[in-house]
Amino acid sequence: MTAHSDTNTILLFHNTMRITDGHLESFRDAVVRAVEFVRQHGPQLLVETFVDTERMLAHSFQLYRDSDAVRTHWKLADPYIREVMEHCRVERFDVFGEPDAEVAESLRSGIGRECPVTFHPRVTGFVRFATESRA
Template sequence: MSAQSTHDDTFLLFRNTMRITDGHLEGFREAISRAVEFARQHGPQLMVQTFVDEERMLAHSFQLYRDSDAVRTHWKIADPYIQDVMAHCRVERFEVFGEPDADVVAGVRAGLGEQCPVTFSPRIAGFVRLAAVD
């Protein structure tokens, strides 16, 4: 197995499904836009995409990290932005794809407490092909 293949094994994809609070759609949009712009400029994520289903008042955020260290860096620098977003929604479901280290598993569980289901799905196979796009 090549070094690149071994490194690809550390990628983590988070999917966060959020229920937007009634009357907070515009506030949520503004807060998420600020948070994503902060992540684009300063965060360790390789990719962040957020989608809104206005009819059901759900938002889906996908974040791709190189490894568990990148997740820890995100947590250290982004807390004010996370809190701003959470003022407008609650986490309904949180899914982790890949195998974070024990510290990140504990952090995810502690951060979400009992508020929603959390699932962890180990990687079987795959690859990432990201071009530098602005």
């Protein structure tokens, strides 16, 4: 049985970041600004960020419709990404789904210079969203 074409291109990114000592509040402020910008202007279907203050790790999840949406996000959000990165470093980056060759290479050559980038091919699934998103 083949997966539905609308979900074949879905990409879920899980970014694990180490927050710099003494930067927790600045990191939080930068992430809030970045996510608010993306909520209003970005192509993501979902963005959620969680912070483990005991380990000083942050976990960001971003769901994209396809590789084109990833490219759009990179163009729009670059200043916000740079601001967040002033307060952390990426420890691990997991890609769930199969981006096109250009996005995959950009991830390997960009983030992959700093940390492991792991690709996990999709088997099956679905996406269900409520009509009203929460803040």
